[in-house]
Amino acid sequence: MEVNINNNPPDAAFLDEAAAGALGTLTAPEMAQFNAMLAAASPAARQAAAELQETTARLAAASPYMEPPARLRAGILAATAPGTFKIKDYRRATGERRERFLRWGMAAAAVCLVWSGYDIMSARSAGRQLTTLVQNQMQQIDQLRQQLDSQHIAISAMMDPNVRQVSLRNSADQKIIGKMLVDTRTNGVMIVMPDAVVPPNTKVKLAIAQHGQRMEVTADAVGAAPGAAFLHSLLPRAIDPSKPLDLQLNDGPRIAGSNLP
């Protein structure tokens, strides 16, 4: 790539590389070489390269328009949610001695399990079975950690001033079966149902209707304490936690939501 970088305006060879760089058709070494050349280029040459980059950015408009699925937006927001339920702030605020003790305890237990697993495996030829045992115990520890996390998410959400609570009642007998926490900034919802069990990492179809409008989303089971379910989802549009609403999980019986007194 021999080009004269001192010309002003930029010469054809420079523009060839700038166009290629903008379009991404250079190989990695060629791109590195071009970036070095660009750094030493005249302001006019850099301007020309920037304009080609701007032009390339606009070419996406020649693609046929494709409507992305709603779950994509929700997935991105869920994956980047920095503190929807502020669990870190809660932990920081409370000192979280028990949690820390449990975390260190579990870490120590994990180390012991791995150590003992390793020791026994090296001593016996039946190591494969022991490895499975260790893995199972590690899984149990992980489940315990998930339970603690989900409980703390719910507790910290209740402390968040932006989070409103909605009580959930079985429509048939009006019995309270859980709570829904609504983060009014992010449209995040956490459903806590003490008497339900949903295995962690499973997906649940969640339908919410309010003011005659219904939306369906997928909620993630983010962890489960014994005999309780914690479901989390991001809604595509806001709901009013102070007004009555209807809920359905996996097309099950209707659940009535109302503002928690």
Added chain:
Amino acid sequence: MERSPAQAELNGYLRAMAAGDHGALARCYDLMGPVVFSLAVRMLRDHGAAEDVTQDIFIQIWRQSANFDGSRGSPQAWLMTIARTRILDRLRSRKAGVVLKTVGEHLPDSPDAEDWPDDLAITHEDAVNVRQALAALPPEQKQVIDLAFFDGLTHAQIAAQLGSPLGTIKTRIRLGLIKIKEKLQGTPDTAPPGQE
């Protein structure tokens, strides 16, 4: 280059994201998500892969929003550079044997662009202008830009596919891109030396 009003909006969102405003990411996605997703579908020809890569792109944008420097280019160019780089990585990392559809398929030549809504960073008018600019190119320049931009081929791959010298391919891409730029600017640029 003329900037659309959405650029200022995007600029604000990127600044807010850099300050940790998660809501700004949602608004940024509303403006640019369908643009990125449409490009990903066009380049990857696979809705599932396009969803995956679009999610990766916006996660990267969220994490790197503080790196955006408005003095070096528009927010849309910064964002689309990240998007294309990610999509190209995905495209080029595919295992050999994956058969793509015919080159140029689904690439609209007609400049009607009725499909683009008006509430995105790329407006209906932008889409019309870009398609008109592409359609106005000499066929050999349009062909190489299609192969480079939408099919993600390198210079060397395009040269091999078309059986043309590498230098010719580079010149065609440069000339085509400059013509598009001029057309989109609405004013002719300084004629670069070495035109075909």
